[in-house]
Amino acid sequence: MSAPDLSITLAGIRMKNPVMVASGTFGYGPEYADLVDLSQLGAMVVKGISTEPWQGNQTPRTVEVASGLINAIGLQNPGAEGFLQTYLPFLRNYDVPVIVNIWGRTVEEYAAVAARLSAAEGIAALELNVSCPNIKEGSKSFGSNADMFRRVIAATRAVTKLPLIPKLAPDVFRIAEFARLAEAEGADALAIANSVPAMAIDIETRRPKLANITGGLSGPAIRPIAVRLVWEAAKAVQIPIIGMGGIYTAADAVEFFIAGASAVAVGTANFLEPATPLTVAAGLRDYLARHQLGSVRELVGTLAC
Amino acid sequence: MQLETASILEHRDYGSGYRLLRLAAPQIAPQVQPGQFVHLRVPRLEASVLRRPFSIFRAENGVVTLLYKAVGHGTSVLSAATSGEPVSLIGPLGNGFPLDLPAGRVPVLVAGGYGMAALYLVARRLAVPGLVFVGGRSAPDILCVEDFEALGWQVHVATEDGSRGVRGWVTVPLDAWLAEGRAGRTPEFYACGPNSMLEVIGQRALAHDWRAWLSVDRHMGCGVGACLTCVVKLKDADGTWLWARSCKEGPVFESRQIHWDRAEEEA
Numbered sequence: 303m304s305a306p307d308l309s310i311t312l313a314g315i316r317m318k319n320p321v322m323v324a325s326g327t328f329g330y331g332p333e334y335a336d337l338v339d340l341s342q343l344g345a346m347v348v349k350g351i352s353t354e355p356w357q358g359n360q361t362p363r364t365v366e367v368a369s370g371l372i373n374a375i376g377l378q379n380p381g382a383e384g385f386l387q388t389y390l391p392f393l394r395n396y397d398v399p400v401i402v403n404i405w406g407r408t409v410e411e412y413a414a415v416a417a418r419l420s421a422a423e424g425i426a427a428l429e430l431n432v433s434c435p436n437i438k439e440g441s442k443s444f445g446s447n448a449d450m451f452r453r454v455i456a457a458t459r460a461v462t463k464l465p466l467i468p469k470l471a472p473d474v475f476r477i478a479e480f481a482r483l484a485e486a487e488g489a490d491a492l493a494i495a496n497s498v499p500a501m502a503i504d505i506e507t508r509r510p511k512l513a514n515i516t517g518g519l520s521g522p523a524i525r526p527i528a529v530r531l532v533w534e535a536a537k538a539v540q541i542p543i544i545g546m547g548g549i550y551t552a553a554d555a556v557e558f559f560i561a562g563a564s565a566v567a568v569g570t571a572n573f574l575e576p577a578t579p580l581t582v583a584a585g586l587r588d589y590l591a592r593h594q595l596g597s598v599r600e601l602v603g604t605l606a607c
Numbered sequence: 608m609q610l611e612t613a614s615i616l617e618h619r620d621y622g623s624g625y626r627l628l629r630l631a632a633p634q635i636a637p638q639v640q641p642g643q644f645v646h647l648r649v650p651r652l653e654a655s656v657l658r659r660p661f662s663i664f665r666a667e668n669g670v671v672t673l674l675y676k677a678v679g680h681g682t683s684v685l686s687a688a689t690s691g692e693p694v695s696l697i698g699p700l701g702n703g704f705p706l707d708l709p710a711g712r713v714p715v716l717v718a719g720g721y722g723m724a725a726l727y728l729v730a731r732r733l734a735v736p737g738l739v740f741v742g743g744r745s746a747p748d749i750l751c752v753e754d755f756e757a758l759g760w761q762v763h764v765a766t767e768d769g770s771r772g773v774r775g776w777v778t779v780p781l782d783a784w785l786a787e788g789r790a791g792r793t794p795e796f797y798a799c800g801p802n803s804m805l806e807v808i809g810q811r812a813l814a815h816d817w818r819a820w821l822s823v824d825r826h827m828g829c830g831v832g833a834c835l836t837c838v839v840k841l842k843d844a845d846g847t848w849l850w851a852r853s854c855k856e857g858p859v860f861e862s863r864q865i866h867w868d869r870a871e872e873e874a
Contacts, residue, residue, distance in 0.1 A: 329833035333855075336608045337697065337831070349833075357850060364828050364836040369654045371828075375835050378850065521656045570656050573829045574648060576610065576697070 306590035307597045308583060310344075312542050312565050313465035313490035315399045315426045317344040319583040320598050321555065324546050324569030325349055325403035325429060325469070326375070330389035331396075337576045340396040344565060344583070348389065350403040350431050353415045355381035360513035365502050370524065370548075371570050372500045374517030377405055377431075382418045390424055399426035401467065404458075409450075413457040420462040428464050430455065430489075433471030433496040445471035445496070451480060455487040465490035467544065470535070472498050472524070477531050478538035485539045493544045493567070495531045498524050521570040522548040529561050536562025536603055550578060552585025562603040608700060608831065611635050615692045616670060623747035625676050625721065626686055627664075632671040635698045639666035641706065641728035642799075642822055642859050645673070645698030646830035649685045658697065659685070660827045660854075662725035662799070664751075671696070674724040674750065700830050701858050704729050704797050704820050713737045713792040716760075717777060717808050719800020723750045725822060729797050736760045738784070738794075742777025742804070746770040778807055785811070793817060796862075800824075809862030819862040825853040840866035 308319040322345040328334055330348045340346055358378025365372050380388060385402070393400045402425055406412035412430070419425055432454055433445030444450045455468055468484045470477060472495035481492055497518025502511040510516075528547025536543055545563030549555050550571045558566045571578040586598070595601055613632040621627040635645065646658040659681045665672035677683045688694065706729070708714055714737035716726045723741050730739070736759040743749045745768050752762045763780040764772025773779050777800075796819035798808045805821040812819035828836030832855035839857060840848040841864045848866040851857060 327829075327833065329831075333829070333831050333833040337610050358835065361836075361838060362826050363838070364826070364834065366655065366657050369656065371656050373834070373836075378835050378838070522654075573657055573834060574655075575695075576831075 304596075306587050306595060308587055310565060310598055312544070313427060313467065315345065315401075315465060317399060317565070318342070319344045319586070320559075320565035321579045321583040321586065322347055322401070322544065322565060322567040323572060323579055324567040325431070326373075327569040327572045330385065331393045332389070334572070334576050338580065340393070340398050342580050342583075343398050344579070345399040345401050345426065346393060346396070347401040347403055347429060347567065348385070348393075349379060350377050350405045351379050351382055351385050351415060351419070352377065352405055352407075353382055353411050353418070355379065355384055362511065362513055364517070365511040367500075367502055367519070368523065370519050370521035371573070372502055372512060372517040372519050373497065374512045374514035376514060382415050386419070386422050390422060394424045400424060401427045401429050403429040403431050403469070405431040406454075409454050409457045412454050413461050416458040416464075417461040420464050425464060427490070428458065428462060428466055429493055430458060430466060430468040431496070432468055445480075446474050448479065448483060452483050452487055455484055455489055459488040467491045467493050469493035469496050470531070471496055472527060472531055472547075477535050481535040481539045485541050489541060491542045491544060491564075492535060492539070493546065494535055494563075495528045495547055498527060520548065522550060524548050525554060525557075529557050532558055532563050533561040533605065549582060552582050552589055555582050555586055556589055556601070559598060559601045560603070560605050562605070564598075564602050608697065609634050609638075611696050611698075613671065613694050613696050615688055615690050615694060618688055618690060621674060621750070623750075625674055625750065628673045628675065628685075628688075630671045630673070630694060630696070631669060632696055633669035635696055636666045636669045636671050639663050639671065639699045639728070640703035641732050642703035642725065643699035643701045644830075644858070645671060645696045646700055646827075647673075647685075648695040649681050650688050650692055650694060652681055652684045655681065657828060658830060660700075660830055662822075663699065664724040664727055666728065671698075674721060676721060697830060700854060702856065704822070704859050706732055708733060708735070708795055711793065712795040713789070715740065715794040715796050716755075717741075717781065717796060717798040717800070717804070719743070719777060719804045720748055721750060722799030722822070725799040726797060727751060727754055730755050730758050730760050738763065740765070740777050740781045740784075742766070742800075744768065777804065778811075781811070796820065798822065805862075806867050809865065809867075812862050820859050821862055821865065822858045823853050823860060823865070824858070827854055830854050840868055842866045
């Protein structure tokens with residue numbers, strides 16, 4: 303039997319393999335380019351971009367906890383123009399689809415940044431950050447309020463032909479409901495899930511360990527939560543799902559595919575081992591071969607129960 | 608910057624709770640500039656999702672040497688690593704200290720605690736010897752004095768309990784030297800230690816319009832500029848501030864660049 307085919311087409315985007323990097327964990331490209339060949343990634347998902355540059359939160363911004371990291375960076379970013387001038391030309395030197403995560407404080411800001419980025423050459427898709435737990439000015443409600451969620455997807459859908467990938471909040475009552483809403487509003491794929499609202503306290507000073515008090519938990523601690531969310535959403539929609547949450551090994555990734563993800567993203571693991579997306583892809587190929595599967599598609603949504 | 612699997616050559620007590628870790632890292636070692644650091648994955652540190660940054664004490668003949676104190680869970684686990692064990696490093700990272708000392712200036716190193724180790728390569732690589740002022744809580748906290756003296760540097764020690772050198776903070780002998788006229792020479796400061804010490808050294812320099820290169824110590828995440836955990840405020844042209852990544856644009860900043868912020872120092 304020939305070697306398994308890792309390539310996929312997701313929301314019309316051709317990828318060499320189904321292992322992407324998660325937004326916020328791989329910067330804008332140059333940060334890890336000396337250590338990892340960006341052309342070997344399934345897709346490069348850059349850190350969240352807004353219309354204007356944004357300073358984000360005060361420090362401390364992250365805290366390590368058992369099997370996880372709580373972050374409250376607060377979406378610091380160079381703004382759409384800064385990204386287009388400084389980083390997109392760099393990324394275009396690599397043979398990798400560039401997916402830009404976008405966010406706004408209002409529906410209008412989402413539409414504005416989507417429209418601006420859509421006018422540029424070299425962007426494969428937009429990931430809609432409707433669920434960052436670290437922005438106080440309303441962004442939170444986009445991910446957990448059905449009406450706001452629908453409006454922000456509709457507003458961005460109206461201004462761009464690029465594939466739209468809403469990134470869903472993990473802390474909603476029924477994720478299937480949000481998955482269906484996104485599909486109905488014209489989303490091309492779903493990213494599941496964002497980090498989980500969390501906090502940590504210094505018991506000596508009784509102060510929060512983050513300046514923002516609360517943040518989003520990522521890493522192995524949330525993986526079983528994310529697997530279940532992917533499984534619930536996959537049953538509800540036809541559009542493909544990008545699964546993420548604490549993926550460190552190929553075995554972790556395989557769980558997401560079986561649960562119904564068509565692709566996966568590696569996030570927090572990049573901080574420990576920057577080449578994790580590549581080792582996950584290699585291990586995935588071995589798994590497929592061992593199970594006599596010719597492609598990732600044959601694995602997606604194959605939970606036996 | 609490279610990812611290298613180094614091998615432990617030697618790992619031993621250095622006294623006062625400090626540990627000396629010598630790593631065979633033939634790719635990283637020759638690239639190291641004074642003030643740079645490595646991001647180390649602590650072997651067998653279960654349930655941990657981050658590397659740990661370590662300033663570099665020495666780098667020569669393909670060997671990177673670290674000097675650290677077991678202060679937290681990560682460094683405690685690292686203490687148990689033994690010779691021959693592989694250790695993953697990313698490095699060298701950060702900008703390091705500039706070594707283009709203007710003619711006629713005397714280099715003055717100011718260290719707090721194990722900040723001393725991070726300054727050794729500055730002394731080693733500068734063409735002319737200068738002065739070292741080092742402060743610590745007690746005599747055992749004063750490290751590496753002989754290493755600097757062997758390079759011809761004059762070392763002034765201060766301890767808070769007076770058990771070695773003069774009693775008080777590192778500013779006591781430093782201010783005395785400044786008051787005595789500093790032999791008529793203009794100092795160029797290189798400092799590494801607690802943020803409160805760095806701010807004070809920065810103030811001394813600013814008062815005379817001297818330069819002070821300060822290596823800031825920030826809680827760190829990825830180490831390569833991606834996660835934006837270790838940001839520090841720098842002064843902006845219009846009187847406001849902007850973030851800089853201490854792992855990338857830093858950890859060394861000239862004191863005039865830094866926007867000191869009391870709340871930030873708690874970090």
